[in-house]
Amino acid sequence: MMTRDKFENELTVQSHKDDGSLDPFHESYEEALDSISETLGGEYPLWIDGQAVETKESFTVTSPGDFDQVVGEFASGTKDDAVAAVSAAATAFSEWKELSIKDRTEIFRTAADKIRQRKYEIAALMGAENGKNRTEAMAEVDEAIDFLEYYCYSLEHEDGFGSTLTEPTPGQYCVSDLQPYGVFGVVTPFNFPFAILVGMTSGALITGNTAVVKPASTTPLTAHLFIEILIESGIPDGVVNLVTGSGRTVGQPLIEHEDVSGFAFTGSREVGLHIQNTFDELGKRGPVIAELGGKNPVIVTDTADISKAVSGVKFGAFSFSGQKCSATSRVYVHEDVIDEFTEQLVAETDELTVGPFENQDTVVSPLIDDDALEQYNNICELAQEDGTVQVGGTEVEDEELPDGRYVEPTVVADIPHDHELATEEHFLPFVTIHPVSSLDEGITKANDSDYALCAGVFSEDEDEINTWFGQIKSGMCYVNRQQSATTGALVQAQPFGGWKFSGTTGKFAGGPWYLQQFMRQQSRTVVGDVGSPE
Ligand code: TAP
Numbered sequence: 001m002m003t004r005d006k007f008e009n010e011l012t013v014q015s016h017k018d019d020g021s022l023d024p025f026h027e028s029y030e031e032a033l034d035s036i037s038e039t040l041g042g043e044y045p046l047w048i049d050g051q052a053v054e055t056k057e058s059f060t061v062t063s064p065g066d067f068d069q070v071v072g073e074f075a076s077g078t079k080d081d082a083v084a085a086v087s088a089a090a091t092a093f094s095e096w097k098e099l100s101i102k103d104r105t106e107i108f109r110t111a112a113d114k115i116r117q118r119k120y121e122i123a124a125l126m127g128a129e130n131g132k133n134r135t136e137a138m139a140e141v142d143e144a145i146d147f148l149e150y151y152c153y154s155l156e157h158e159d160g161f162g163s164t165l166t167e168p169t170p171g172q173y174c175v176s177d178l179q180p181y182g183v184f185g186v187v188t189p190f191n192f193p194f195a196i197l198v199g200m201t202s203g204a205l206i207t208g209n210t211a212v213v214k215p216a217s218t219t220p221l222t223a224h225l226f227i228e229i230l231i232e233s234g235i236p237d238g239v240v241n242l243v244t245g246s247g248r249t250v251g252q253p254l255i256e257h258e259d260v261s262g263f264a265f266t267g268s269r270e271v272g273l274h275i276q277n278t279f280d281e282l283g284k285r286g287p288v289i290a291e292l293g294g295k296n297p298v299i300v301t302d303t304a305d306i307s308k309a310v311s312g313v314k315f316g317a318f319s320f321s322g323q324k325c326s327a328t329s330r331v332y333v334h335e336d337v338i339d340e341f342t343e344q345l346v347a348e349t350d351e352l353t354v355g356p357f358e359n360q361d362t363v364v365s366p367l368i369d370d371d372a373l374e375q376y377n378n379i380c381e382l383a384q385e386d387g388t389v390q391v392g393g394t395e396v397e398d399e400e401l402p403d404g405r406y407v408e409p410t411v412v413a414d415i416p417h418d419h420e421l422a423t424e425e426h427f428l429p430f431v432t433i434h435p436v437s438s439l440d441e442g443i444t445k446a447n448d449s450d451y452a453l454c455a456g457v458f459s460e461d462e463d464e465i466n467t468w469f470g471q472i473k474s475g476m477c478y479v480n481r482q483q484s485a486t487t488g489a490l491v492q493a494q495p496f497g498g499w500k501f502s503g504t505t506g507k508f509a510g511g512p513w514y515l516q517q518f519m520r521q522q523s524r525t526v527v528g529d530v531g532s533p534e
Contacts, residue, residue: 050237092238127357
């Protein structure tokens with residue numbers, strides 16, 4: 001297989017739009033919907049040392065938008081299984097790290113091709129698993145392909161990130177080498193069950209580490225697909241292992257195991273900080289690469305194009321029911337335009353379709369689990385008491401819908417900026433609107449948060465935009481993005497990550513400094529004529 005001299009995003013839906021019609025996209029997706037019934041409802045083991053491992057206990061996953069649809073029966077791993085997986089990964093490390101970059105990237109490029117061939121099937125299965133609609137699920141499959149291709153490209157292009165250094169004194173030959181740590185634990189969330197899992201896992205593996213992967217218990221199916229694809233692509237036994245089961249039972253032993261040198265995690269702040277603290281307490285020196293939550297602010301100034309702002313906030317807050325770390329969750333609107341903005345946002349939110357993943361017009365997806373539904377009802381009740389619910393606030397009553405967790409997208413006003421509804425992450429279709437008298441006030445309030453993942457501004461004034469860029473504290477910053485004010489990043493072009501409590505490293509997924517985090521530097525010097533260091 002050839003190395004490639006540039007990276008290009010996959011962009012399935014956009015390519016169809018550019019070709020003038022989305023019909024072929026919808027037809028292929030509908031065909032995939034018909035075919036996935038063969039996969040749904042199957043039994044799924046653990047994968048340890050290249051072997052399928054059955055367990056005594058299992059757990060059933062049902063579709064969040066249709067409780068009658070069984071996604072699958074998944075093995076409940078135990079602590080012993082997690083330990084066995086670490087042991088397999090530790091044994092596989094010594095050979096895997098010696099493989100050439102070319103041999104390693106060949107496996108991941110083969111995997112990318114296999115995903116490309118099955119992209120509609122994977123998108124449809126993801127919909128059944130977590131409720132994601134077709135265009136967003138396809139964007140996620142594309143993102144997974146992008147991670148694989150981009151990380152292959154980066155590693156090859158940078159030749160493994162090694163470099164020959166200066167000869168500081170005559171006859172003293174020096175190079176810098178980056179080397180893998182060993183075994184990585186990889187723990188992933190439900191909301192991007194494929195792309196985030198593929199990205200973190202391939203980041204760890206392609207750099208020469210081995211891994212034990214634990215997906216969210218609500219979304220283990222797409223994790224299985226990826227591990228199976230890696231095995232079909234020729235990954236050696238033990239290099240990647242998959243354990244399913246609860247975070248406490250199979251995740252916690254990974255954090256604590258002395259042979260787990262590093263951790264890649266995406267999920268809540270609580271669990272991410274717990275992993276970091278456990279590493280610190282145990283004196284582990286390896287990296288904890290953690291992407292955490294967000295409470296993403298958007299500012300609408302009095303120069304903004306209100307229609308663009310409404311569109312950006314609507315899709316940023318409510319697509320996939322706001323179950324995104326990047327979801328728009330608080331909006332600071334100039335007092336001169338807040339009535340116009342709110343009125344239009346309420347009207348357009350009211351028009352959004354809440355529905356199952358299969359429906360072409362679904363924007364607002366079902367909620368992932370009962371805890372999320374309970375949390376939705378609680379915060380809506382609090383919003384009724386302490387503020388004004390402008391639209392939404394209740395579960396959807398519609399006999400046409402299957403038995404699932406369907407709720408209305410909710411816009412709330414008259415909540416103080418420091419109220420818990422405007423400061424805590426909810427991960428739900430819920431947004432608060434706040435008046436401000438100036439851009440400065442908006443920026444001050446936007447920055448007044450523990451989180452700093454994504455931020456947006458709508459303004460038609462260049463000075464305002466430059467002021468905002470200069471002062472906003474956020475990992476991802478978007479101006480006038482009407483397709484979504486804060487969500488939807490592309491690999492390479494928009495590296496993804498957060499500041500403050502939104503992430504631990506400041507080096508973002510899908511960006512030029514991501515892979516190096518999975519490696520440590522070795523400085524090599526040879527004196528004399530015995531040969532230069534490699
Ligand atoms: P979490 O509840 O934190 O779960 C994430 C993963 O951690 C799951 O696999 C979970 O397993 C596991 N886990 C829980 N307790 C554990 C423990 N003690 N030891 C090891 N693993 C443990 O998050 P979630 O609800 O899936 O996802 C939502 C959160 O993820 C939000 O806060 C969101 O902002 C964040 N997120 C951030 C990003 C980025 S890039 N910043 C992207 C997506 C999501 P179980 O499922 O078995 O409990």
